[in-house]
Amino acid sequence: MSTDLNRPATAKAPEERHRRASGIAAVLRLRELPVMIALVGLVFFTWLVNPLFLSEQGVKDLLLNATIVMLLAVGQALVIITRNVDLSVGSALGLVAFSTGSLFFAMPDVPVIVVFILGMILGGVLGAVNGILVTVAKVPALVITLGTLYIFRGINNAWAGGTQYFAGDRPQEFGALSVNTVLGFPLITLIAVIVVIVVAVFMAGTRPGRDLYAIGSDPDAAKLFGIPVTRRVLLAFIANGVLVGLAGVLYASRFNSVGATTGTGLELDxxxxxxxxxVAIFGGSGTVVGAAIGALLLTTITSALAALRVDKFWQQAIVGILILAAIIIDRLAALRTARKLRISEARNV
Structure with a gap:
């Protein structure tokens, strides 16, 4: 009797071990895993050298420094996944941030929520301009957004001139967004985390989100399967613009001043x-969570090297090395996958 009762458990044991092994293998294959390991290792090493790096204020500064780039990286990931890129995000952010300062200066009593809504609408409009030009004109996004980078920056320069809006020009509750904390997390960082979660669920759990991956993998095949490629790419650019708008408003809350040069050079970061x-630069793979972690890693590198008193040149050099390494790893992974596919097809013949 006991032998019979033990048989199911014995039979299930190999299956359970197989499931565990499959789960571990799946974790090891995560594209975000090397970035997370690098982030943890960097923080740990810097803390050993400079314990103040992980002080309460140090952690808060790390999160605040990463917040804006996290939001922008999430939006950029949506565009890159579709085999496009948006180089105008820095200029668009500057335009939204200066608009926020101008709005508070002209209407000091305007509700903060209205400012957020208007900033996101303006960002969505700028994103729609990019999306329409890319999808209708059929010109590579690299060229289009390089042009709108200068157009948006030129508009901001003409509008702002030498004018700057400072922290004293905004309501206290708006500036408090980057000062107040919940369980040690700055409010604007919590906003960014919520956005990352929402967009991640959208990409993984909705048809439009999965369509973006299909478009990035093979646009022609996506059309054959009935995916509305033009609408989906336009959606990615608009969503990116909305997130840029949100980041622009939060930028105005986070930093002491906004003006004509706000956001300059941010697109490369x-x-x-x-x-x-x-996120594969050739499209079709990657996650917004990974993009957010990448943003946290890059901003942490800057803070860590500053804490270690390393020259700023090396900060830029390390970022460049990371980009090259990510592209090479992605390319090698693609070649490995293609080789496995060829072997599998050969065996089936």
Whole structure:
């Protein structure tokens, strides 16, 4: 009797071990895993050298520094997954941030929620401009967004001139978003985390989100399967613009001043964060969570090297090395997958 009762458990044991092994293998294959390991290792090493790096204020500064880039990297990931790129995000953020300062200066009593809504609408409009030009004109996004980078920056320069809006020009409750904390997390960082979760669920659990991956993998095949490629790519650019708008408003809350040069050069950091976070530059793979972790890694590198008193040149060099490493790893992974597919097809013949 006992032997019979033990048989199911004995039979299930190999299956359970197989499931555990499969689960471990799946974790090891995560594109975000190397980035997470690098982040933890960097933080730990810096803490050993400089214990103040993980003080309460140090952790808060790390999170605040990463918040804006995290939001921008999430939006950029949506675009890159479709085999496109948006180089205008820095200029668009500057335009939204200066608009936020101008709105508070003209209407000091305007509700903060209205400012957020208007900023996201403006960002969505700028994203729609990019998306329409890319999808209708059929011109590579690299060229289009390089042009709108200068157009948006030129508009901001003409509008702002030498004008700057400082922290004293905004309501106290708006500036408090980057000062107040919940369980040690700054409010604006919590907003960014919520956005990452929402977008991640959208990408993994909805048809439009999965369509973006299909488009990035093979646009022609996506069309044959009935996916509305033009609408989906336009959606990615608009969603990216909305997130840029949100980041622009939070930028105005986070920093002491906004003006004509706000956001200059930020687009390169954003693309780097997405690529380092495992989003394939050739499209079709990667996650917004990985992009957010990549943003946290890059901003942590800057803070860590500053804490270690390393020259700023090396900060830029390390970021460049990470980008090259991410692209090479992604390429090698693609070649390995293609080789496995060829072997599998050969065996089936």
């Amino acid at each position: 954003v693309v780097a964060a997405a690529v380092v976070g495992g």
